[in-house]
Amino acid sequence: MSVNVRIPTILRTYTGGQAEVSAEGATLSEVIADLEKNHTGIAARVLDDQGKLRRFVNVYVNDDDVRFEQGLETATPDGAGVSIIPAVAGGC
Amino acid sequence: MTTFVMRKMRRKGLASMAVQTVSATQTVDLGPASGLSCRECGEQFPLGPIFACELCFGPLEVSYDLPLGDPEALRKRIEAGPDNIWRYAPLLPVPADVAQKPNLNPGWTKLVQADNLAGALGVEPGKLFVKDDSGNPTHSFKDRVVAQALEAARAFGFTTLSCSSTGNLAGAVGAAAARAGFRSCVFIPHDLEQGKVVMAAVYGGELVGIEGNYDDVNRFCSELIGDPAGEGWGFVNVNLRPYYGEGSKTLAYEICEQLGWRLPDQIVIPIASGSQLTKIDKGLQELIKLGLVEDKPYKIFGAQAEGCSPVSVAFKAGHDVVRPQKPDTIAKSLAIGNPADGPYVLDICRRTGGAVEDVTDEQIVDAIKLLARTEGIFTETAGGTTLGVAKKLIESGAIDPSLTTVVVNTGDGLKTLDAVAPTTGMTAVIRPNLDSFREAGLA
Numbered sequence: 001m002s003v004n005v006r007i008p009t010i011l012r013t014y015t016g017g018q019a020e021v022s023a024e025g026a027t028l029s030e031v032i033a034d035l036e037k038n039h040t041g042i043a044a045r046v047l048d049d050q051g052k053l054r055r056f057v058n059v060y061v062n063d064d065d066v067r068f069e070q071g072l073e074t075a076t077p078d079g080a081g082v083s084i085i086p087a088v089a090g091g092c
Numbered sequence: 093m094t095t096f097v098m099r100k101m102r103r104k105g106l107a108s109m110a111v112q113t114v115s116a117t118q119t120v121d122l123g124p125a126s127g128l129s130c131r132e133c134g135e136q137f138p139l140g141p142i143f144a145c146e147l148c149f150g151p152l153e154v155s156y157d158l159p160l161g162d163p164e165a166l167r168k169r170i171e172a173g174p175d176n177i178w179r180y181a182p183l184l185p186v187p188a189d190v191a192q193k194p195n196l197n198p199g200w201t202k203l204v205q206a207d208n209l210a211g212a213l214g215v216e217p218g219k220l221f222v223k224d225d226s227g228n229p230t231h232s233f234k235d236r237v238v239a240q241a242l243e244a245a246r247a248f249g250f251t252t253l254s255c256s257s258t259g260n261l262a263g264a265v266g267a268a269a270a271r272a273g274f275r276s277c278v279f280i281p282h283d284l285e286q287g288k289v290v291m292a293a294v295y296g297g298e299l300v301g302i303e304g305n306y307d308d309v310n311r312f313c314s315e316l317i318g319d320p321a322g323e324g325w326g327f328v329n330v331n332l333r334p335y336y337g338e339g340s341k342t343l344a345y346e347i348c349e350q351l352g353w354r355l356p357d358q359i360v361i362p363i364a365s366g367s368q369l370t371k372i373d374k375g376l377q378e379l380i381k382l383g384l385v386e387d388k389p390y391k392i393f394g395a396q397a398e399g400c401s402p403v404s405v406a407f408k409a410g411h412d413v414v415r416p417q418k419p420d421t422i423a424k425s426l427a428i429g430n431p432a433d434g435p436y437v438l439d440i441c442r443r444t445g446g447a448v449e450d451v452t453d454e455q456i457v458d459a460i461k462l463l464a465r466t467e468g469i470f471t472e473t474a475g476g477t478t479l480g481v482a483k484k485l486i487e488s489g490a491i492d493p494s495l496t497t498v499v500v501n502t503g504d505g506l507k508t509l510d511a512v513a514p515t516t517g518m519t520a521v522i523r524p525n526l527d528s529f530r531e532a533g534l535a
Contacts, residue, residue: 009318010146019318045147055413055435056132056149060311065430067416085314086144088151088333088432 001026003076005035006083014042023082028059029072031082046084056087120247124159125185128152128334131436139185141248141331151432152334153374154185163383167353170345170384175200177236177342183378184342185335186243194272195242196264198235199342201227203350203498208466213486215493221356223347223500224469230291231504232425232472233368234264237339241328242268244335250326253297254278256313258306258364258425259288260503265328266295277325279309285424287507305419307429333367340368344375347498348385355379355390357495360482362474362502363394363403363448364426366433372500373440393491394437394448395481397421397456397473403434407448412438422453422511423473425503447490451480459483460505460512470505478502 005023007015015021021039025031036043048054052072059066060083066074076082120139128137132150143152159166159182166182173179177199178191191197202224210220225233238253238261245253252275255265262278269276276297280289281304293299302309316322317330328336348355355376361369373392379385396404399421406414414434419427431437441448451459456473459480464470471479482499485491505512522528529535 006315006318008144008314010142010144010149045149054149056144056151056432058311058430063308065307065416067430068418083311083315085311086149087430088144088149 001076001078001080003031003078003080003082005031006081008084008086010086011042011045011084014039014045025076027070027072028061028066028074028076028082031076032072058085058087059083060085121187122154122185122244122247122335123187123190124156124182125154125335126157127155129155139247141244141250141326143331143333154334154338156183156185158183158378158382160382166382167384170349177239177339177346180342180345183345183382185240185338187247190243193243193246195239196229196235196268196271198228198239200346201225203347204467204469206467206499209463212462212466213483213493215486215497219494219496221347221351221496221498222463222467222469223343223498225343225500225502226469226471226475226504230260230263230267231507232260232264233340233343233500233502234260235268236342237261237336238264238268238328240339241326241332241336242272242274244332245274245326245328246272248326248332250324251275252277252325253328254313254322254325255328256280256306256309256330257292258427259284259292260425260507261329262292262299263288263295266292266297266299269297270295279313281305281309281424285508285510287509291507305429306424306427307416307419310428337367337371340371341375341378343368343500344372345379348376348379351496353385354496355385355388356498357389358391358393358446358491358497360393360395360478360485360491360497360499362426362478362500363396363431363434363437364428364474365431366394366403366437368500368502369394370433370436370440373444390444391446391491392440392444393446393481393485394441395478396448396450397423397426397477398450398452399423400427400429401450402429403431403437404448404450406434407438407441414438421456421473422508423456423477424508425472425474426477447485449481449484449490451477451484455480455484457512457515461516463501464505469501471501472503472505472508473511474503475501475505476511 023034130145130150176197204222228235253269282301400419416430456476460476520532
């Protein structure tokens with residue numbers, strides 16, 4: 001399964017400045033592991049010490065917030081778009 | 093959806109106008125602001141158009157060199173200042189000459205002693221106040237925060253102001269940009285109340301409806317900021333968010349000054365993202381630290397609509413983590429299902445001995461009418477939510493009716509006419525003669 005991952009500005013130091021990279025994996029967890037293989041250090045920015053998504057990171061698979069789906073076990077179909085977004089934006 | 097919207101933006105020519113060159117390394121004058129620090133891990137960053145920690149994604153907030161040491165001199169300086177938020181410029185991330193720059197000069201709104209409302213709620217006379225922020229230039233508290241973001245935008249060399257909005261912010265950004273000579277391009281859910289659409293569009297900037305709810309709009313803006321299409325844009329509640337949020341501190345400053353430089357005992361605040369509540373607490377803490385008010389306990393209460401109550405649910409369940417919800421409420425300006433500052437709201441309400449509560453849409457409408465009929469203040473659904481929660485907490489005993497309580501009204505009821513229109517209207521329609529008047533029982 002190959003997916004396109006949109007990288008937020010603050011993680012682009014790990015992707016050589018690329019805003020979008022491709023990764024392999026049938027679930028979000030596998031996609032993050034694959035990202036780590038090719039962009040060392042990125043997983044520790046997205047996941048906490050317990051291996052869970054950090055509370056100020058939002059991840060969407062296509063248009064769905066994975067917190068409403070199966071979290072890190074959310075399926076990532078072939079060709080899906082995965083977006084990693086800082087959660088602190090918005091509102092007042 | 094997001095990529096689709098960006099493509100649409102490019103087709104409509106919105107994106108091509110957006111690319112500007114900004115130097116984030118230039119020297120910036122933001123008065124007493126000394127840097128940014130991560131609220132989660134404490135990492136320090138220089139002042140710049142950034143909003144999330146590079147290490148842990150936590151929110152960044154402004155640190156200050158506050159004018160400590162002579163509270164009496166500071167109090168006199170503030171009292172001699174203009175009748176707007178710039179009287180507090182020594183405590184805000186703005187240059188000293190901010191009042192001379194073109195902006196909407198918001199703030200110094202009325203603190204209404206609400207004795208009629210107090211009587212209706214069983215609160216002692218002289219103890220209940222409404223901080224009525226509908227008196228701001230675009231009729232909501234958003235003018236306060238946008239004014240801060242505008243100064244940050246100037247400092248960082250942006251010339252386009254943008255935001256994701258549930259309506260009020262769109263109007264505040266449009267108006268501030270018009271006054272300051274900035275371009276504005278703001279994003280709202282496409283199904284927003286008509287009144288808010290008009291109030292946002294009238295200032296002449298681009299107003300873009302997104303097919304989705306506020307959280308979708310917010311997500312889109314967060315992605316736009318990392319795309320070349322959004323390069324050089326100052327998103328007041330994204331890349332300028334640390335500065336923008338500081339504007340809400342002025343609500344705390346004003347409430348205390350208007351109470352005669354005293355802290356309220358209890359304060360009830362609406363929760364959308366939760367930023368306003370956390371910044372009011374920050375403002376109160378600063379006043380204590382500066383010696384401008386006596387240090388004493390106060391309780392902070394947060395208000396949500398039942399149809400979008402992720403923080404209230406977490407508070408009642410004793411959780412530290414806020415689980416996002418899909419909003420469904422008439423209080424659209426509070427309909428943020430994934431509130432960025434939710435965890436901090438929980439911390440503050442627990443630390444101060446307050447609470448987070450929610451009310452139904454019906455209770456929101458009832459509270460709007462109660463405030464209008466007792467005090468002549470027409471509030472929007474957010475204010476109805478706040479008063480509805482205050483009423484509920486007074487009835488439950490969580491709010492002490494013998495102590496000074498401030499309810500924050502963040503916006504004007506004219507913005508959400510649809511919410512009350514179905515249950516308000518003419519008392520009677522009569523023929524233009526006295527018999528008809530009497531027949532209708534009006535004599």
